[in-house]
Amino acid sequence: MPLEPEQQPNSSLPFATSLQLAVGQASEKGRKSQNEDAIGIRIPSGVSLMTKGIVSVISDGVSTAEGGAQASAISVSNFLADYYSTPESWSVQTSSAKVLTALNRWLYGLGQDYRDARRGFVCTFSALVFKSCTVHMLHVGDSRIYRFRRGELTQLSHDHSTKINASHQYLTRALGMDVKLDVDYKALSVEQDDLYLLTTDGIHDQFTEFELQQKLTTFCQLHPQLSDSLCEQFCQLLISKAYDLGSKDNLSAQLLFVEQLPKQAIDDVYLSLSQRPFPPPLSVGMKLDGYTVTHIIHQSQRSQVYRVVNGQDQAFCMKTPSVNYIDDAAYIERFMLESWIGQRINSTHVVKVVEQHKPKSALYYLTEYLSGVSLAQWLVQHKRAPVEEVLLLLKQIELGVRAFHRRETLHQDLKPDNIFITRDGVVKIIDFGSCFIKGVAEISTPLTRDHILGTADYTAPEVILGYQADGRADLFSLAVIAYEMLTGELPFNAKLAKCNTRQAFLRLEYVNAHQLNPMVPTWIDAALKKALNNEPNLRQADTCELIHQLTTASANQRPQHFVPFMSRNPVRFWQITSIVLFLALMTSLLV
Structure with a gap:
C-alpha cells in the first residue's frame, strides 16, 4: 500500500508541527501464491499532524482462514x-481502541457468515502512532515491532502465539478471532535518530535479534542520514535476504527513521503565540473587526466579555484576553484553546462558539449571545426551589457535561457562575477556560501549564491534591452544585475550599441535605453523599449514573403502600378476631 500524504488547512493550535520521519516499506508474496500481508503509512499535514500524528500499520492475514488476505487489507x-x-x-489510546473494536467486530461478523470457522477473517495487527514526542504502540498477533536506538535493538511487541512443536505454532490473539479484543498498548518517549522496524513472521522468523541488529548497524554506518528511499531500500534488502534463507511465507517490512521532533525553545513558542495582538480594553460604542460593543457583560483580572453586534445587527458575546497576561505564553495558549475546544463540542447545553469567515486583527473569540440569568443569580432568587424543578435543571447540566466527556475533555471549573439559564429555560455551560483536553495534553510543549484552574468550593479533592483526574472530578463538581441548589448551602458546611491536604479532606463530614431541606428525599441524599466521596473510585461511574440515582428511588427507599393485616395473614386475622369475640361474649355473660 503506498504512502498516503494528506493535505489539510493550517491549524489554529499553538503548537509546533516539526515532527518529521523518513519512512519506507515493502511487501512481497514470496513463495506463496498470493500476498496475504498488508502495509500502510499515513503522513498527514497541518492540524492532523499535531492532533493525530503519523501512523504506520502492518498486518498478516492468517493462512488457515480463507478470508485472511481480505482481513489484513481491511484492517490496514x-x-x-x-x-x-x-x-x-481524543487521545491516541481512545481513538485507536474505538476503531480497533469496531474493526474486530466487523471481521468477526464476516467470519460468522461461514459454517466452517477456519474460513474466518482473521489477521495480526501492529501499528505505531507517532504524535509529538511520543510513539504509541498497538499490537495483537505475531507481527513484530522493534526499536533501534544508539546501536541497540529492542523488541517492543510480544508475540501472541503458542508453539506446538519446532515447526508449528498457533495464534492466541488476533483481529477477527473473537468478539472480544485484547490489544497491547504502550506509550513510549521518542528520541531523534530512533529507528522503528515492523515485520511479519516471514521475515523475523529467518533472523535472530542479533542478526537484525547487525544489519541495522551496518546499514546506518553506510548511511548516517536516512531518507525515504533508503528506508525502502533496507526493507527490500531484508525481504531478499529472508527469501534466500528459505522463507516460505509472505514478506513485509516497514522502517521509520525519526529525523526531527517538535521541540521548541520557550522564546519560539511565545513568538508563535503572540502573532495576534491583544485588543485594548473596550468601551461601549467602540468597534473591533466590524463588531460594535453595546454592553460590558463581565470584566476581571483574566478576561473581558462584551455584548457586540455586527453590521446586520446580530448580537454575539466577545471574549478578549486581559492585557495583564500579554507576556504569559501559557495564558495565551489556554485562551486560544478555549475557542478550539468550543468549536468541537456540539450540544444544546453548551454555548456555541461562532466561526468567523474573515481574518481577525486581534486575539478574541465570539460565542452566541444568551438572554437570561446565570445559575448563581438563579440560586439567589430560588432559596428553596421545588426538588422537581432542581432535578430538571440538573438533567440539562449533566447533558452539557456529558458532551465534554464524549470529546475526552474535562471541564474542570463547573460552578454556578459558569452555567446559564436562558429565558426559554434551556441550561448551557458557558466557559471553556479550564478545560483539560486529553488529545491536546499528549502534545509536548516547553510551557509550564496550570494544573489547578477551577474554583476551590466546587473542585474535587484529587484535583486539588494534584492527582490524575478523570470524569469523576466533574461529577464531584456537579454534585456540589446539586447540593447547593437543593439546600441553598455548600456541602461540608462550606469547608471544602479550606482543604489542601488529604488529611483535611478526610476530616470533612457530610451534612445530610434533608437536614437543611426536609423536602429532599432520602435516596437523593444517598446519591449526593456517594458523589461527594473523597475517593473517586467510590463515586458513581459517570455523571449519567449520578442523575439516574438522583431521579430514581431505590427499592429499599421507595415508599411502600399499606397492605391490611387481613390480606397479609387472613388465618391469623380470623383467629385473633374469634378470640376477641369469645372474650367479649364471656364478659357480657358474667356481667
Whole structure:
C-alpha cells in the first residue's frame, strides 16, 4: 500500500508541527501464491499532524482462514481512514481502541457468515502512532515491532502465539478471532535518530535479534542520514535476504527513521503565540473587526466579555484576553484553546462558539449571545426551589457535561457562575477556560501549564491534591452544585475550599441535605453523599449514573403502600378476631 500524504488547512493550535520521519516499506508474496500481508503509512499535514500524528500499520492475514488476505487489507485501510476521522480532542489510546473494536467486530461478523470457522477473517495487527514526542504502540498477533536506538535493538511487541512443536505454532490473539479484543498498548518517549522496524513472521522468523541488529548497524554506518528511499531500500534488502534463507511465507517490512521532533525553545513558542495582538480594553460604542460593543457583560483580572453586534445587527458575546497576561505564553495558549475546544463540542447545553469567515486583527473569540440569568443569580432568587424543578435543571447540566466527556475533555471549573439559564429555560455551560483536553495534553510543549484552574468550593479533592483526574472530578463538581441548589448551602458546611491536604479532606463530614431541606428525599441524599466521596473510585461511574440515582428511588427507599393485616395473614386475622369475640361474649355473660 503506498504512502498516503494528506493535505489539510493550517491549524489554529499553538503548537509546533516539526515532527518529521523518513519512512519506507515493502511487501512481497514470496513463495506463496498470493500476498496475504498488508502495509500502510499515513503522513498527514497541518492540524492532523499535531492532533493525530503519523501512523504506520502492518498486518498478516492468517493462512488457515480463507478470508485472511481480505482481513489484513481491511484492517490496514480502514484503520488509516477511521483513526483520522475520530475527534481531534481524543487521545491516541481512545481513538485507536474505538476503531480497533469496531474493526474486530466487523471481521468477526464476516467470519460468522461461514459454517466452517477456519474460513474466518482473521489477521495480526501492529501499528505505531507517532504524535509529538511520543510513539504509541498497538499490537495483537505475531507481527513484530522493534526499536533501534544508539546501536541497540529492542523488541517492543510480544508475540501472541503458542508453539506446538519446532515447526508449528498457533495464534492466541488476533483481529477477527473473537468478539472480544485484547490489544497491547504502550506509550513510549521518542528520541531523534530512533529507528522503528515492523515485520511479519516471514521475515523475523529467518533472523535472530542479533542478526537484525547487525544489519541495522551496518546499514546506518553506510548511511548516517536516512531518507525515504533508503528506508525502502533496507526493507527490500531484508525481504531478499529472508527469501534466500528459505522463507516460505509472505514478506513485509516497514522502517521509520525519526529525523526531527517538535521541540521548541520557550522564546519560539511565545513568538508563535503572540502573532495576534491583544485588543485594548473596550468601551461601549467602540468597534473591533466590524463588531460594535453595546454592553460590558463581565470584566476581571483574566478576561473581558462584551455584548457586540455586527453590521446586520446580530448580537454575539466577545471574549478578549486581559492585557495583564500579554507576556504569559501559557495564558495565551489556554485562551486560544478555549475557542478550539468550543468549536468541537456540539450540544444544546453548551454555548456555541461562532466561526468567523474573515481574518481577525486581534486575539478574541465570539460565542452566541444568551438572554437570561446565570445559575448563581438563579440560586439567589430560588432559596428553596421545588426538588422537581432542581432535578430538571440538573438533567440539562449533566447533558452539557456529558458532551465534554464524549470529546475526552474535562471541564474542570463547573460552578454556578459558569452555567446559564436562558429565558426559554434551556441550561448551557458557558466557559471553556479550564478545560483539560486529553488529545491536546499528549502534545509536548516547553510551557509550564496550570494544573489547578477551577474554583476551590466546587473542585474535587484529587484535583486539588494534584492527582490524575478523570470524569469523576466533574461529577464531584456537579454534585456540589446539586447540593447547593437543593439546600441553598455548600456541602461540608462550606469547608471544602479550606482543604489542601488529604488529611483535611478526610476530616470533612457530610451534612445530610434533608437536614437543611426536609423536602429532599432520602435516596437523593444517598446519591449526593456517594458523589461527594473523597475517593473517586467510590463515586458513581459517570455523571449519567449520578442523575439516574438522583431521579430514581431505590427499592429499599421507595415508599411502600399499606397492605391490611387481613390480606397479609387472613388465618391469623380470623383467629385473633374469634378470640376477641369469645372474650367479649364471656364478659357480657358474667356481667
